[in-house]
Amino acid sequence: MINVKGKSPKHSPQAGIRCDDCPIQNVCFPKELSHQELKDISAASVKHRIVHQGEFLCHAGERFSSIYVVHSGFFKSIKRFYNGYEQIIGFQMSGDVIGLDGIASNSFASDVIALETSEVCLIDYTTIESDTTVKKLHRHFDKVFSREIIRLQNMTLLLGGMNANQKIAAFLINLSKRFEKLSYSPSEFYLRMTRVELASYLGLTNATISRTFTQFKNHDLIKTSGRKIIIHDYEKLLSIILDNSLTQGF
Amino acid sequence: MINVKGKSPKHSPQAGIRCDDCPIQNVCFPKELSHQELKDISAASVKHRIVHQGEFLCHAGERFSSIYVVHSGFFKSIKRFYNGYEQIIGFQMSGDVIGLDGIASNSFASDVIALETSEVCLIDYTTIESDTTVKKLHRHFDKVFSREIIRLQNMTLLLGGMNANQKIAAFLINLSKRFEKLSYSPSEFYLRMTRVELASYLGLTNATISRTFTQFKNHDLIKTSGRKIIIHDYEKLLSIILDNSLTQGF
DNA sequence: CGGAGAGTTGACAAAAGTCAAACACGGTGG
DNA sequence: CCACCGTGTTTGACTTTTGTCAACTCTCCG
CATH class of the missing domain: 1.10.10.10 (Winged helix-like DNA-binding domain superfamily/Winged helix DNA-binding domain)
Incomplete structure (x- = not known):
């Protein structure tokens, strides 16, 4: 069995990042947003966090509320099997998005661990939802998306780890x-x-x-x-x- | 090289399906929708199509406008590589969703071919988007989703098809x-x-x-x-x- | 300087691929 | 009705790739 485990999490302080001069802001927000819109939205729904080497950014099963975007650093995400088998299903670096697999069931589907000290941006998922009646439909399709992502994650487990x-x-x-x-x-x-x-x-x-x-x-x-x-x-x-x-x- | 190709597409007539008595309506729509809401939305944005064995439901590169849900039948989706190598990345049956990989670039990322005569429902992607200012953000995150799906599709190609x-x-x-x-x-x-x-x-x-x-x-x-x-x-x-x-x- | 963790290498074993022959089976046409 | 064809499936003999296990080396740090 391959050891791809991370250390137990420690304290995770806030990082000093501002969205409006972030070089990868186009990852978190559409280009069409005005400077003011971006400022408002980021103030309302974006937080930042430092994760040290070996610490968990999130645990499989943990309650989902934010999508993470890697600001700097390097992560691995791991999927675990009932029998203890575990496999890395992705490496994430600056600009990569983490946590999309959490929307389907409101809990993350994989562990994510920092390979070096890293900064991430947390985008509050609940506040980026619309208020109209179509909101339900969007929420629904987000779950469809997320389930497809989980299916493909499981596929990589099967293809990469099974005889x-x-x-x-x-x-x-x-x-x-x-x-x-x-x-x-x-x-x-x-x-x-x-x-x-x-x-x-x-x-x-x-x-x-x-x-x-x-x-x-x-x-x-x-x-x-x-x-x-x-x-x-x-x-x-x-x-x-x-x-x-x-x-x-x- | 494995032959997983489909036949060239023929005429694809409409199927006679109604969403409000469909046994898998919970796949296409959230449960919380009222009967009337479901009727309105399905009338506005859902179409149906029959795809015969060997026909393409969609081609990689083709312009994306709808998400497909399999009503009955069986499909395979295929990802092709520049050098002609191709690999099946999924089988879809009743209730499975097809085409989520099309949102990122507005064109499908894989070929989908019917393995038997099948009926699909087309959910018009453009009409299920909201009208509020948050629409941009949702559209943006849909693309993020879709890119992650494509990344994982490529991962299955790598794991399943490479030495x-x-x-x-x-x-x-x-x-x-x-x-x-x-x-x-x-x-x-x-x-x-x-x-x-x-x-x-x-x-x-x-x-x-x-x-x-x-x-x-x-x-x-x-x-x-x-x-x-x-x-x-x-x-x-x-x-x-x-x-x-x-x-x-x- | 020494020890721990990571990386490399060798000898061997096991799994899966390759190639080819044989077989099954459904459809078509004589 | 049956022979024949094409497509798909099974199986065997052999090869290649990758895994396994273990020894050895390297490097970084205390």
């Missing part, structure tokens, strides 16, 4: 869940894609897909005939994803 | 560009992360990172001493990413 067995088990379980949500059978369904398409999706080759399906069949985890999939042992599929050692074992 | 040499070349070039944008030297910089962190990010091990750096040094592509990187042959690094065959060749 072929794990990837395919994860794929099957994911599909099973999605079918169940739509009130279709979670244990018996047809794939709509070819093996080649599946291979492209999972960063594998179709030969490996085939072999792994065969392997899963031989261990009575699933039954397949062509595109039809029957999941026999959901729990074992899950354990393959979570526990690397099992993967080799069977 | 160690390509991943590391891509990482160095990406970092070089980002430093250049911030008016730092693009050819000489310090890494802020350990080899272990880099390995976690790229889905490799630190041993492989080290070996690849050494290999790059031996071929005069870069010079390293500890965390300091000097890029000697940017063009060759680029060609490693783009051309698989070169990767083996040197």
Whole structure:
């Protein structure tokens, strides 16, 4: 298991940054804003913070209220898995935005840790929302956005951290869940894609897909005939994803 | 090279769907909307379309104006690389949202192709924007969102489709560009992360990172001493990413 | 000067890719 | 109705890439 952990957080003082002469103000605000608008908005909804090396900018699960923009310094963001596996899913430097994954569920989806002493700007998410009736719709689409970001984050975990067995088990379980949500059978369904398409999706080759399906069949985890999939042992599929050692074992 | 292409698009007729009795209406609209609000908004900004198997829902580069929600059927989305390499970055089924990557630059960032005859709902992006002054800010943050989605899409390409040499070349070039944008030297910089962190990010091990750096040094592509990187042959690094065959060749 | 953490390197093992042959299966046309 | 074709799938033999484990080196700091 790779150690990508950060130190426990310490005190985080305020930084002395002003938005109106910030060289990366175009990251935080649209160019079309007048000088006065920018001043007003930044006064109302922007704060600044210093984060020292090794400190957490935010923790996965922590309540979301601000989007962060890196003013100076360097961060890593980490996604953790239930079994303790963790993987870096991004490095952020000056001008990069952190925390977009927090909007979907009002809590951050990854840990972010400073790799050197850094300054960040906090943009208060609640105050940049509009007051009109369309606000609801915007809020809604922000969540859609954020969910897509989380999905892609999970995709990087899968592609960067899993072997072929794990990837395919994860794929099957994911599909099973999605079918169940739509009130279709979670244990018996047809794939709509070819093996080649599946291979492209999972960063594998179709030969490996085939072999792994065969392997899963031989261990009575699933039954397949062509595109039809029957999941026999959901729990074992899950354990393959979570526990690397099992993967080799069977 | 994997063939994940779709057929050339044909005629795409309208589908007969109504939002107010749609089982997945909560995907397109927030729950808090009244029945009347939902009716008004859907009348104003939602259209429907049938896409037959093999047809494109949208092309990368095509002008963006709507977000798509899958009503029924199955899609694949594909990201293409300059050199012709292509990779599937997602499968979408009923309730999944397509096209969020189009907001950043007003054009879609990936091809989306139907794997079976499907119905989609088009949500007109322009009409769901608010009219207040805060509109600019929202529009701005939508772009920030969308850019993050595109970054993660590119990450899945890297993790799913590249070998160690390509991943590391891509990482160095990406970092070089980002430093250049911030008016730092693009050819000489310090890494802020350990080899272990880099390995976690790229889905490799630190041993492989080290070996690849050494290999790059031996071929005069870069010079390293500890965390300091000097890029000697940017063009060759680029060609490693783009051309698989070169990767083996040197 | 010594110790800790980070980085490099070597020997070997395991995973996945490559290439090619064989097989399955659905659709089409004789 | 059946032979044939094309597309997709499975499987085998072999190769390449990357991982694993461990030893060794380097560098920075106290």
